[in-house]
Amino acid sequence: MTGEAGAAPAMLSLVDVRKSYVTGPVAAEVLRGVRLDVHRGDLVSIMGPSGCGKSTLMNIIGLLDRPTSGSYFLNGRATGGMSDSELSGLRNVSIGFVFQSFHLLPRLTAWENVAVPLIYRSTGSAGMRRRALDMLDKLGMGDRVDHRPAELSGGQQQRVAIARALVGAPDILLADEPTGALDAETGGEIMRLLVRLNEAEGLSAIIITHDRDVARQCARHIRMVDGVLSEVARRAASAAETG
């Protein structure tokens, strides 16, 4: 699954990544030599049956977990030797997470939720509120900024969560079943939003899904079976990649 020869170096690159868990007498290998290159502007879907290792892969790409062996390069930097604190910093700057069940902090308002990643920036975060409001506005949530998550519908909560993932201008958005908790119509809206962000602004994203329709909307479509990836389809480069 490496990128085409002669292309720019990959923004994100997994080389022979393996992950095994020791449970009882035997070690279960969940990832068995994953290779994956993602370039700036890629919209990648990863599909696979449950238990195939999608979430583990996502946690490794998201720097929440470390591979047992293999290498992971982000923007050309090897992440293997990084300390927990360095990984946290990189997560804050480079990764934007979107979860199936939104995972907003219930006691904070929409804009405060969006601003949380900015709180953890070591550089001063002047205009934190402004940036959060702008991002919410961009995602069509400008009139709900002071609502708490419980006062928002599922689709609205997921928009706030996407705003939170994007507010820090990450290199890549990692979405784990972003439409999984939504009805078909709302899920479709969320997918259209992500595709639009990809096409209009060159947002790079990896979307984990078991929904064929969702996967079909992504330029790159990867199947995961038993801890290995195989690229199923690769459409012509998206608008952002050429532009």
Added chain:
Amino acid sequence: MTRLARANLKEAASSLLAGRQRTLLALIGIAVGVGSVVAMMSVGIIVRDESLSKFRELGTDILSVSLRYAEGAKDRSVVTTDDALGLAALPTIARAAPYVISHGQASLAGKAVLEVSVIGATAAMADLNKLKVESGRHISDLDHRRYFCVVGSEVAAVARAAGIGRIVGESVTVEGVVYTAVGVLRRTPRGMRRFDADRAVIIPISTARRVFTWPEIRDITARMSEGAHHVAAAREIGDYFRRGPDGPVVRVESAEELIERMYEQMRLFALLLGSVGSISLFVGGIGVMNVMLVSVTERRLEIGIRRALGARRADIQSQFLIESVMLSTVGGLIGIGAGVAATWGICEFTGWTFRVSTQAMGLGVGVAGAAGVLFGFSPAYQAARLDPVAALRGR
């Protein structure tokens, strides 16, 4: 960092409010503990001040001797001025000032009338009681049986208010006896003295013994010799006045003894408050730890989310530490109130001068904060060490 702190404070407040009952129990423990610490230190400071002021007032080498006679005591058992002055011959006593005291209405030049203490005194009186004249002079031993007097500052103030400009030379009438004022005293705080010098009219002791109905010596102020101990002095004085079965009962009070008694009382309070304080601080601290542990458990998902969004372990740790410090500081503030109230109660009980000690309050806040850090550390550490993947799964 300030933004982070502010965000954390807000988060902490709402999360503490969520677990009301547990929070309340922890608060009470910390409050009682801090209250005891504050009261303990306040009482210590008050006693120190009190003893210092007593010391500064008259010096710790001053003794108050009082003689109480049995009903119908024979003349030969009555202590005379010369007997009392003879105290100075004792090795432990440097100087003695016997005085007699009575009360009556005083009027100046037939005008201002007020209730005064009339004190018959020797020249040593002014020195041992640290009385100073503002104008004129003190009573001297050469005023033997003369009708001269020195008036206290309040007496003088009343006279001035009544239009008497110059008091020295004016006549002062007390209970029908007319004296000529020869001096006016400066304002003198009462302190340990047995009389209020501001509302006194001081006359020669020889005159007083003629005028008063009960002229026997009942009170003596004495100064100890250098290096003498008050217990030894009290024993010597007791022996000196021992005159058969119907002799006077002698009581000797000294600043040193009073201070000793005060410190003893303080130690008792300190022991009580110290044990109550440390026990309740410990109980409160465990309460804080419990609140925090529950909070960490209940918020595993939140911790996972924050970690995913880029929070470092240190960020999570400080978030929970801030929460526990906040909890215990609120308890501490309540405790400071309780401590001040307890101090007031103790002062009412002992008669010490109540005052609020900012030092003690500062210590209270410090103790509360320290308890928050100490007992909040372990839960915060646990929160920080959570595996983000497991925390995100809510496990």
